[in-house]
Amino acid sequence: MFSLFYGLWKYIFTKTEFHVLILGIDKAGKTTLLEKLKSVYSNVEGLPPDRIVPTVGLNIGRIEVSNSKLVFWDLGGQPGLRSIWEKYYEEAHAVVFVIDAACPSRFEDSKTALEKVLRNEDLQGAPLLILANKQDLPDAVSADELARYLDLKKLDERVCMFEAVSGYDG
């Protein structure tokens, strides 16, 4: 009887934990966004942009929203570090892919990296949020323009959204 009530209590009060991977090529603004998220949604003050350095290991951010705990894993996007991404795929529930929308010369690099992510079996069911970041910059393209540019063929079955954001302004 006790175990029944304990199970019920746990079911009601334990928050479900979701793992969200933040991916994207170097300088896309992943860590800046994560630090901004921390400042806005948790009681931990995130680092200001001028104190953020290129990521080599893993940055973790924890946020609680209604009845869920979101654990963000932010990985380095430099070419030599991208092979580490797939070690996290199996345990990831969702992916946020960040693109510097003000830097068209690197869209091709982002597209190639994203297509490789989408091909991986371990992420097949994971919803995808693609962020057109750095909207505070005057040359940034909109989320729709970025979607047209990326022209992703592998998205048919996947839950996917594009959003325009700025890691500086929100």
Ligand SMILES: Nc1nc2c(ncn2[C@@H]2O[C@H](COP(=O)(O)OP(=O)(O)OP(=O)(O)O)[C@@H](O)[C@H]2O)c(=O)[nH]1
């Ligand atoms: N204008 C502008 N600059 C940004 C924004 N987000 C990040 N930056 C700048 O872009 C550069 C790279 O930001 P990071 O957050 O380190 O990028 P990252 O994707 O984590 O890079 P890696 O860790 O190397 O993969 C830094 O100079 C940031 O200050 C933004 O929304 N607007």
Ligand SMILES: [Mg+2]
């Ligand atoms: Mg980083």
